[in-house]
Amino acid sequence: MTDSPALPDQNWPVLLPGWVWLCGAGPGDPGLLTLHALNALKQADVVIYDALVQEDILGWAPQADHIYAGKRGGKASAKQRDISLKLIDLAHAGKRVLRLKGGDPFVFGRGGEEAQTLVQHGIPIRIIPGISAGIGGLAYAGIPVTHRDVNQSVTFVTGHDQSGNTPSSLDWRAIAQGSQVIVIYMGMKHIARISQALIDAGRPGAEPVAVVTTATTEAQQVLETTLATVVEDIETAGLTPPAIICVGRSVLMRQALDWQAQAAGEAPRDTDPLGRGRPAESA
Structure with missing residues (x-):
């Protein structure tokens, strides 16, 4: 992995000790990561990541411990309760925790459950949306x-x-x-x-x-x-x-x-697949 890209020169949110940021990593392509997500990766002490998070993305947090917490249907997976408890323990230990989830954490990603559990245990959180698959x-x-x-x-x-x-x-x-x-x-x-x-x-x-x-x-x-x-x-x-x-x-x-x-040089198979003809100019 090459060096992490530089963030634009502005004031970015600070990931404080004892906080957990729940962040969407997008559907796969590292280029679809948001700038807020990149900022979080640069600051985290620990990154707890899902199965669909690309290795290139983790490479932008070389200073952090990387903990796998993937859940895949039909395969041995971390239990949701164990993941939530791990987040709580790390936050109580004063770590700056990044919970990195594929896609968007609030779209079929259990992010809402994890956020609710953290709040119930008094853990301050920040939500960073991602591009949903x-x-x-x-x-x-x-x-x-x-x-x-x-x-x-x-x-x-x-x-x-x-x-x-x-x-x-x-x-x-x-x-x-x-x-x-x-x-x-x-x-x-x-x-x-x-x-x-x-x-x-x-x-x-x-x-x-x-x-x-x-x-x-x-x-x-x-x-x-x-x-x-x-x-x-x-x-x-x-x-x-x-x-x-x-x-x-x-x-x-x-x-x-x-x-x-x-x-790749291929021509469109049909420029008007809906059969509607050339669209009128937008108003």
């Missing part, structure tokens, strides 16, 4: 999460609950009928059940679907498929988590906006 990961795949010709709403859901099952509290019929674009976090394990639930609720089997794995990294893969064939196509492609799944017509925009393919 459901937005940034899709953008790196050339898929706008909103597009005026496609959707005026988007629904973010998680593919599993605390027990590891498909969330029983979700009304899949309401989601299928009420949201034009659906973005599913951590949905690979239960994609067969989720896709069938959406189809049973009236979503067309031909509905476009994109599966983006290890988003924004060099290992990123993007599968374009449909709601009816997504399970078979994931298996055929050999895709594995972590993944973001997008359901809706905005997926079609990848045909025009796959900017990484265009950077």
